[in-house]
Amino acid sequence: MITLGLTGSIGMGKSTVAAMFEAEGIPVFDADAVVHELQGPGGALVAAIEGEFPGMTTESGVNRALLREMVLGDDAALARLEALVHPGVARERDKFLATNAAAPLVVLDIPLLFEAGGWRNVDKIAVVSAPPEIQRERVLARPGMTAERFEAILAHQMPDAEKRARADFVIPTGGTLAETRERVTSLIACLAPRAGG
Structure with missing residues (x-):
């Protein structure tokens, strides 16, 4: 099996590209979706987050918008939150890999692959x-987004140029969807036979 780490800064089109891999039959681990599940109603992290950040949860799970605003400008609070979230995501990732152990290629869709050190756990990076x-x-264009919030998010992400320099593959998304899809299918053709052989 080849594990391909898929990452990209906010607004780069990573979710669209991940869906293209899935459409081609490649198992995709969506770290964001896992975080939503772990923080949702009855989620495994809800109690721990409430313990560390009182008042941030309801019967619907973690109030993600409120928590995000609280930790965005506070590096110490963000580190405390990540210390809860990252191990939970890692456990789910390990389950995903075990479930898909026979697949020649799997994609780990992880927004903060470089920032959180996840690049160490993959074979290749796109x-x-x-x-x-x-x-x-x-x-x-996203609901509720402001220029200030966008800049604050970018400040916590590795610059795009540095990510591209560290990648094994770059998937450009500035053109048409057909062009992006062609790049994805070419990448699968390149990696999947190697994984199988």
């Missing part, structure tokens, strides 16, 4: 990238 003006346009 970075999804778009020009800065396209990234900005995509992000600012």
